[in-house]
Amino acid sequence: MKALYIKGVHLYEILQRAKESKVEICGFLLGQEREDRFFVEEIVFTKNKLDSPIEFEVDPLETLEVFQIAEKEGLEIIGIFHSHINSPHYPSGKDLKGMNLWRNVWLIVSTLGTYGAFILKNGEIKEIGVVILD
Ligand SMILES: [Zn+2]
Incomplete structure (x- = not known):
């Protein structure tokens, strides 16, 4: 079964920044995929180009920079x-439209304190497990 493995400090930082922001925050999860397990080793925050409380978009140039960091x-x-x-x-x-373009894991945190990870499978949204590591 697919699952996202993320360190508690990383998840906490995302949740914390989300709570402190008036607009949606966003960024990328860098790491490795091994046999359906997605291990997050680094998180990179990016700007929300739309500066909006109801949607987000990452600037393509910033996305390119993240690709370079990863590489x-x-x-x-x-x-x-x-x-x-x-x-x-x-x-x-x-988000569903975005998931069609970015076919990897989508981690969504709510300022209400909840979170979940999702993938697209056969055009449908599937929630996958989130395992928190020390
Ligand atoms: Zn969203």
Whole structure:
């Protein structure tokens, strides 16, 4: 079964930044995929180009920079994360469109304190497990 493995400090930092922000926060999960297990080794925050509390977009140039960081460190971009403000951590209609473009793990945190990881399988959203590591 697919699952996302993330360090507690990383998840906590994302949740914390989400709570402190008036707009959706976003960024990338760098790490490795091994047999359906996605191990996060690094998180990279990016700007929300839309500066919006209800949607996000990463600037393509910033995305390119993250690709370069990953390459330099021998990691893959295994996922994307962003926050939802005062709404549940489930993908929105716009997120679904994004998931069609970025077919990796989508970690969504809510400022309500909940979070979940999602992938697209046969065009449908599937929630996968999140395992928190020390
Ligand atoms: Zn969203």
